[in-house]
Amino acid sequence: MTGWLDGLVERWPQMGPNLWWGTLDTLYMVGWSTFFTALFGLPLGVLLVTTDERGLTPAPAVRALLSAVVNVGRSLPFIVLMVAVLSLTRLLTGTTLGPTAAIVPLSIGAIPFYARLVETALREVGRDVVDAAQAMGARRIVIVGKVLLPEALPGLIAGLVMTVVTLVSYSAMAGAIGGGGLGDLAIRYGYQRFDDYYLWATVILLVLVVQVVQSVGDVLVRRVSHR
Amino acid sequence: MSKHATPSGGNVINAVDLHKVYQLKGREVVALRGVSLHVPQGEIYGVVGPSGAGKSTLLRCINLLERPDRGEIWVDGRNLTALPPPQLRAARRGIGMIHQHFALLSSRTVAGNVAFPLEIAGVPRAERRRRVAELLELVGLADKAAAYPAQLSGGQKQRVGIARALAPRPTVLLSDEATSALDPATTASILDLLRDLNRELGLTILLITHEMDVVKRICDAVAIMDRGSVVETGRTVDLLRTPGSLLARSLFAPPPVSGDGVVTLTWVDQAEEPLISQLTRLFDVDVSILGGALEEVAGHAVGRLTVRITGERSAEALTYLTDRNVLVEEVP
Numbered sequence: 001m002t003g004w005l006d007g008l009v010e011r012w013p014q015m016g017p018n019l020w021w022g023t024l025d026t027l028y029m030v031g032w033s034t035f036f037t038a039l040f041g042l043p044l045g046v047l048l049v050t051t052d053e054r055g056l057t058p059a060p061a062v063r064a065l066l067s068a069v070v071n072v073g074r075s076l077p078f079i080v081l082m083v084a085v086l087s088l089t090r091l092l093t094g095t096t097l098g099p100t101a102a103i104v105p106l107s108i109g110a111i112p113f114y115a116r117l118v119e120t121a122l123r124e125v126g127r128d129v130v131d132a133a134q135a136m137g138a139r140r141i142v143i144v145g146k147v148l149l150p151e152a153l154p155g156l157i158a159g160l161v162m163t164v165v166t167l168v169s170y171s172a173m174a175g176a177i178g179g180g181g182l183g184d185l186a187i188r189y190g191y192q193r194f195d196d197y198y199l200w201a202t203v204i205l206l207v208l209v210v211q212v213v214q215s216v217g218d219v220l221v222r223r224v225s226h227r
Numbered sequence: 228m229s230k231h232a233t234p235s236g237g238n239v240i241n242a243v244d245l246h247k248v249y250q251l252k253g254r255e256v257v258a259l260r261g262v263s264l265h266v267p268q269g270e271i272y273g274v275v276g277p278s279g280a281g282k283s284t285l286l287r288c289i290n291l292l293e294r295p296d297r298g299e300i301w302v303d304g305r306n307l308t309a310l311p312p313p314q315l316r317a318a319r320r321g322i323g324m325i326h327q328h329f330a331l332l333s334s335r336t337v338a339g340n341v342a343f344p345l346e347i348a349g350v351p352r353a354e355r356r357r358r359v360a361e362l363l364e365l366v367g368l369a370d371k372a373a374a375y376p377a378q379l380s381g382g383q384k385q386r387v388g389i390a391r392a393l394a395p396r397p398t399v400l401l402s403d404e405a406t407s408a409l410d411p412a413t414t415a416s417i418l419d420l421l422r423d424l425n426r427e428l429g430l431t432i433l434l435i436t437h438e439m440d441v442v443k444r445i446c447d448a449v450a451i452m453d454r455g456s457v458v459e460t461g462r463t464v465d466l467l468r469t470p471g472s473l474l475a476r477s478l479f480a481p482p483p484v485s486g487d488g489v490v491t492l493t494w495v496d497q498a499e500e501p502l503i504s505q506l507t508r509l510f511d512v513d514v515s516i517l518g519g520a521l522e523e524v525a526g527h528a529v530g531r532l533t534v535r536i537t538g539e540r541s542a543e544a545l546t547y548l549t550d551r552n553v554l555v556e557e558v559p
């Protein structure tokens with residue numbers, strides 16, 4: 001009955017630090033990827049909306065191009081994308097291994113995902129509030145900054161939370177090809193050495209990370225939502 | 228019918244020969260086919276007409292939310308259709324707009340919503356705050372400054388919409404079905420507010436409505452639209468005295484009966500005159516009253532009576548009424 005506890009105690013001197021650093025690596029990868037995803041995904045999502053035929057700055061050709069690029073990014077399985085961007089990863093980070101290198105494919109994979117979520121959130125903003133702002137003589141950049149984005153803020157945050165959760169799972173996959181983090185531990189010890197202790201510990205930690213992210217996100221969304 | 232004025236002559240809004248065609252899935256929808264509209268300073272001007280007549284399109288053309296394919300729009304002596312974008316945006320600050328579904332920013336408080344057009348206009352913060360307080364006082368919502376729109380009733384939301392529209396001190400207020408989402412009592416209070424603003428600030432109001440009650444209550448003048456054209460315009464009370472006017476037909480219930488000797492009589496602001504008793508006395512006719520009502524229209528008392536007049540001298544009696552400024556219409 002206490003057999004599994006003995007096994008844990010026996011492994012802990014090595015497993016404890018491994019899990020600790022693995023978790024930190026995961027948070028590091030997800031954190032930076034989230035930053036780059038928001039940085040590029042948000043403007044991309046805004047452009048997808050404003051370049052629409054009925055948008056603020058209609059440009060059907062631009063929109064068609066952006067939309068096509070986003071669709072390509074969305075349709076590649078992450079594991080394939082990771083391999084496909086290896087040379088870019090090397091160019092940007094000087095290596096293809098480790099958590100820092102993983103940030104590149106993670107961001108590239110998540111940007112189109114988040115851009116679509118941004119697009120959906122912005123489309124929820126009523127046509128009439130945009131009209132109202134235009135009727136007040138607002139410039140288009142002001143309409144984006146003071147109407148579209150603030151009105152869509154709950155949706156933008158909810159979308160970002162969803163993106164972070166996806167990034168956590170992508171980061172585990174990145175671990176599989178040398179990205180480090182909890183996914184790396186699960187593969188190296190849990191899969192290759194059949195060590196169930198590592199497998200379950202990483203599962204529990206990944207679930208915890210997702211839970212915390214989701215709960216914090218939910219609180220934030222509730223706080224900024226006045227509908 | 229009022230004569231069409233030339234651009235600017237005493238009018239705050241002059242829309243001249245507006246045309247607008249929409250492309251809808253390769254099909255052409257003609258929304259405006261040569262509409263002209265002239266709104267004098269300080270009037271409350273109503274636009275009515277069936278759904279799809281082009282009323283909203285016309286209103287959205289006035290501040291160029293929709294650009295007409297042809298025609299000119301003059302507001303406050305400026306040809307908006309000829310202005311480059313920066314000047315157009317500046318001109319739009321002189322034109323307030325209120326919306327059927329309020330169009331408030333849900334992410335801002337009531338005060339934040341009213342301050343919004345002032346932010347756009349670059350008004351300094353301290354002055355913004357003062358003006359917002361003043362406007363919320365004006366619309367009776369001083370205690371709701373920190374509330375969010377979602378916490379307000381429909382009538383309160385529209386008051387916020389009105390305060391917001393007035394913030395940059397516009398000369399013109401455009402309103403598209405601003406009371407259509409409200410119950411009758413709330414509608415009445417919003418209309419009273421608009422009437423007060425019109426009187427106290429000299430604000431010119433162009434309002435679209437499908438509710439005849441709105442016309443009755445506050446419109447000094449109306450344009451009736453149908454299928455992209457203005458089919459009748461004039462001052463409300465004049466139109467009620469115009470034989471066969473569409474306005475009268477839509478304002479009043481049709482005569483309850485028809486037949487020989489049945490006429491409807493319409494008169495304005497002469498409720499005290501004992502017309503009917505004079506008729507029976509002077510011309511020895513019998514007058515049976517078949518239906519009627521006395522209503523308040525745009526601040527005037529308008530009487531409308533359906534009667535049957537019988538007797539040798541009924542023709543003379545009708546002439547007498549006509550001479551006394553009563554509109555006499557036969558009911559066929």
Ligand SMILES: Nc1ncnc2c1ncn2[C@@H]1O[C@H](COP(=O)(O)OP(=O)(O)OP(=O)(O)O)[C@@H](O)[C@H]1O
Nearest residue numbers: 249250251256258277278279280281282283284285
């Ligand atoms: N953006 C648009 N694209 C295509 N057609 C349009 C557009 N806006 C209006 N229309 C068409 O133009 C015509 C006039 O529409 P408009 O909204 O001005 O009518 P309305 O008088 O305001 O009607 P309602 O009383 O229902 O509001 C209609 O046939 C409508 O379908």
Ligand SMILES: [Mg+2]
Nearest residue numbers: 282283284403
């Ligand atoms: Mg309409």
